[in-house]
Amino acid sequence: MIKDRRVWFWFAPVLLVLGGVYLVPVADVIRFSFSDATLLRPVTGYGLGGYRAAYNDDSLGVVLRNTGVFTLLSVVCLQAMGLAIALLLVRGDRRGLWGMGALRTIVLAAWVIPGIANGLIWQMLFSEAPFGAINSTLRLIGLSPVAWLSDPGNAMISAVIANVWQGSAFSMIVFYAARRAVDPVLYEAASVDGASPAAQFAFITIPQMRGALLVNSILVTIQTLNTFDTILALTGGGPGRATEVLSLNIFNRVFYSYDLGGGSALAVLLLAISMALTLVYLVVLMRRGAR
Amino acid sequence: MRFALAYPLTAALALTASGTTAQDLITRDRVGPADAPNVMTFRLTAFDLYSSDDATREFFEERFLALMADYPDWRIETQLQTDNIGQEQARMLEQVRAGRGPDCAMIDSSQLGLFKSAGVLSPMNDHFTQDQIDDLFPFVRDGVSDADGNVLAWWWFTSLQVLYRDASLVPDAPATWEDLQAAALTTVEAGREGVLFNGGRWEGTAFDWLPNFWAQGGELVDADGRPVFNEGDNRDKMLAAINFYKDLVDAGAAPSRVTTIINYDEFNAAAAAGTAGLFIGGNWQYGQLRGTLAEDDFANWEISELPGPTADQRATGTGGWTIGAFSEDPTAVEICARMAYEIYATEGNAFQGLLPTSASLYDAYDAFDGPEYDAFAEALVNGVARPGAAIYPEISNQIQILLGDVLSGAATPEAALDAAAAAVDAAYERL
Numbered sequence: 001m002i003k004d005r006r007v008w009f010w011f012a013p014v015l016l017v018l019g020g021v022y023l024v025p026v027a028d029v030i031r032f033s034f035s036d037a038t039l040l041r042p043v044t045g046y047g048l049g050g051y052r053a054a055y056n057d058d059s060l061g062v063v064l065r066n067t068g069v070f071t072l073l074s075v076v077c078l079q080a081m082g083l084a085i086a087l088l089l090v091r092g093d094r095r096g097l098w099g100m101g102a103l104r105t106i107v108l109a110a111w112v113i114p115g116i117a118n119g120l121i122w123q124m125l126f127s128e129a130p131f132g133a134i135n136s137t138l139r140l141i142g143l144s145p146v147a148w149l150s151d152p153g154n155a156m157i158s159a160v161i162a163n164v165w166q167g168s169a170f171s172m173i174v175f176y177a178a179r180r181a182v183d184p185v186l187y188e189a190a191s192v193d194g195a196s197p198a199a200q201f202a203f204i205t206i207p208q209m210r211g212a213l214l215v216n217s218i219l220v221t222i223q224t225l226n227t228f229d230t231i232l233a234l235t236g237g238g239p240g241r242a243t244e245v246l247s248l249n250i251f252n253r254v255f256y257s258y259d260l261g262g263g264s265a266l267a268v269l270l271l272a273i274s275m276a277l278t279l280v281y282l283v284v285l286m287r288r289g290a291r
Numbered sequence: 292m293r294f295a296l297a298y299p300l301t302a303a304l305a306l307t308a309s310g311t312t313a314q315d316l317i318t319r320d321r322v323g324p325a326d327a328p329n330v331m332t333f334r335l336t337a338f339d340l341y342s343s344d345d346a347t348r349e350f351f352e353e354r355f356l357a358l359m360a361d362y363p364d365w366r367i368e369t370q371l372q373t374d375n376i377g378q379e380q381a382r383m384l385e386q387v388r389a390g391r392g393p394d395c396a397m398i399d400s401s402q403l404g405l406f407k408s409a410g411v412l413s414p415m416n417d418h419f420t421q422d423q424i425d426d427l428f429p430f431v432r433d434g435v436s437d438a439d440g441n442v443l444a445w446w447w448f449t450s451l452q453v454l455y456r457d458a459s460l461v462p463d464a465p466a467t468w469e470d471l472q473a474a475a476l477t478t479v480e481a482g483r484e485g486v487l488f489n490g491g492r493w494e495g496t497a498f499d500w501l502p503n504f505w506a507q508g509g510e511l512v513d514a515d516g517r518p519v520f521n522e523g524d525n526r527d528k529m530l531a532a533i534n535f536y537k538d539l540v541d542a543g544a545a546p547s548r549v550t551t552i553i554n555y556d557e558f559n560a561a562a563a564a565g566t567a568g569l570f571i572g573g574n575w576q577y578g579q580l581r582g583t584l585a586e587d588d589f590a591n592w593e594i595s596e597l598p599g600p601t602a603d604q605r606a607t608g609t610g611g612w613t614i615g616a617f618s619e620d621p622t623a624v625e626i627c628a629r630m631a632y633e634i635y636a637t638e639g640n641a642f643q644g645l646l647p648t649s650a651s652l653y654d655a656y657d658a659f660d661g662p663e664y665d666a667f668a669e670a671l672v673n674g675v676a677r678p679g680a681a682i683y684p685e686i687s688n689q690i691q692i693l694l695g696d697v698l699s700g701a702a703t704p705e706a707a708l709d710a711a712a713a714a715v716d717a718a719y720e721r722l
Binding site: 039040042128131235239252261 | 707714
């Protein structure tokens with residue numbers, strides 16, 4: 001415990017900046033969520049009208065289901081892809097394979113592409129026009145073309161693929177750093193004891209990377225819940241509402257319906273979901289760590 | 292064109308007299324002398340005075356300098372709008388209401404009604420002759436005027452949707468929905484995709500489809516801006532228009548991928564790849580096709596008015612931009628009106644190939660001599676502007692959703708329409 005009160009003097013700038021940048025906007029969203037504000041006129045009164053309008057909307061169930069499917073599939077795939085690439089890189093480094101740096105750079109290149117550009121890239125790849133990139137390749141090898149974006153079920157899968165392609169690099173960085181930090185002596189001892197690679201992965205790699213898994217789970221979940229730019233450019237949320245997730249629904253509510261109060265009420269719901277999932281991850285992983 | 296010949300001379304004299312250069316007088320945020328005592332603000336898009344195309348930028352710089360030579364004590368502070376039209380215009384309206392808006396601004400024609408109903412536009416009557424006003428297309432004149440006959444903005448260019456067809460496969464322009472389906476099936480038999488149109492989640496989908504509703508006399512909102520598209524006869528007209536699209540897809544006259552099309556460029560790409568036979572596109576695509584296709588291929592492409600339920604029931608959606616004044620200062624309003632007409636609506640349109648909103652202007656400039664402009668002018672007679680009601684963006688959003696649901700088989704037309712109407716009504720109550 002630090003008893004020197006001067007520490008707050010040094011903390012003050014950070015607290016002010018963080019408060020100004022994060023807490024004030026969040027507080028403002030909560031305030032708007034209880035208001036009747038629209039983009040066309042300022043607040044004229046406060047109440048629960050925004051919550052009632054947003055939560056009684058018949059489409060909310062579909063939107064929440066889409067959000068759940070998109071987030072679950074994305075997070076699982078992001079973790080798996082990130083871990084696989086990270087382990088591949090570590091093994092390549094250990095064996096001194098040529099091109100590991102180039103591989104890291106290529107994977108990272110996807111990460112720095114803006115979400116809108118990512119959506120446009122995948123829209124071209126998934127195009128169902130006779131000259132669409134992936135379908136043309138499928139035809140070339142004698143397979144039937146796939147309705148990547150016009151079929152409501154496939155459209156969600158396509159959105160997940162686009163999101164995972166872009167986001168895997170972030171998971172890879174987190175896992176690569178964590179894996180490099182694992183003491184090699186543990187693996188040497190396990191090898192001496194005759195542990196198989198699968199056993200080493202299950203009993204050394206995963207337990208040692210628990211912290212990274214926790215942090216990454218939280219970050220990619222929140223990141224995925226907030227993803228709407230890729231979907232906006234890829235499908236716009238369609239066909240119909242097949243790929244409309246909560247963040248995109250909020251965007252539409254504010255900028256099509258001009259309903260700032262209702263949109264803010266849904267933003268509060270999104271915030272609550274993010275916080276609840278974060279707590280669940282923390283509890284689950286900490287319990288396992290305590291065992 | 293009163294000022295057309297005087298522009299270059301006046302500008303040159305003004306520049307010589309002041310000893311300044313064009314670069315001094317036009318910057319990224321100003322037109323006119325930096326020390327001019329009177330200031331007005333002008334919010335514009337980035338396609339003319341600040342165009343990335345050198346020739347376009349220089350053309351407009353010259354015109355602006357010439358105009359401002361008449362107002363040596365004034366400077367215009369320019370403010371660029373972003374591409375996010377709906378958000379940008381909503382913010383501007385809020386700023387104007389709070390007294391922080393620009394003195395003069397470009398207003399998207401689909402949003403003009405919002406500004407009119409808010410009562411924030413300054414009348415420009417004194418700066419236009421009755422002949423100029425009478426010469427506007429009827430839908431334009433109605434759009435810019437209020438109930439008292441005041442001209443509240445100047446609609447300086449318009450756009451419209453037309454049917455493009457490969458005349459080597461479809462020699463005669465389809466006049467009815469039935470004709471279009473038959474023609475599209477002909478192109479499918481020839482190995483093409485049938486008729487293409489926007490069917491994904493974006494404004495183009497609603498904009499391209501609504502003429503099918505309007506052609507039957509359907510109305511989206513009443514005089515007060517209240518949504519009525521699911522009431523009385525309007526519901527039947529909506530269902531007829533929805534079923535028209537559904538039948539095209541079900542019959543194979545349109546590919547199911549139309550629900551993924553959220554960009555007009557898709558049609559140009561399909562035409563260039565030789566896979567398109569017919570598509571519903573904007574007038575501006577004619578020039579793009581000319582630049583994209585080989586001369587022989589381009590010669591096959593012809594345009595015609597959008598088909599209707601019957602040959603006599605036609606409509607086309609119109610768009611474009613207006614310029615309006617928010618200032619109370621009479622000189623600022625005058626400059627705003629002169630910019631709208633003398634720079635943009637006349638010579639600017641001829642230079643850029645944008646469609647004028649007055650019939651006589653098509654004869655006044657050589658740039659509009661092509662046969663395509665005759666077809667555009669003819670179709671504009673049946674032009675319908677999107678309602679300027681605050682609820683329109685949400686109506687458009689719901690139309691995009693319902694068409695996607697119906698065309699992908701996720702909902703019946705009736706159920707999708709009821710869901711759309713319920714969502715629009717709920718949004719209307721919150722406005």
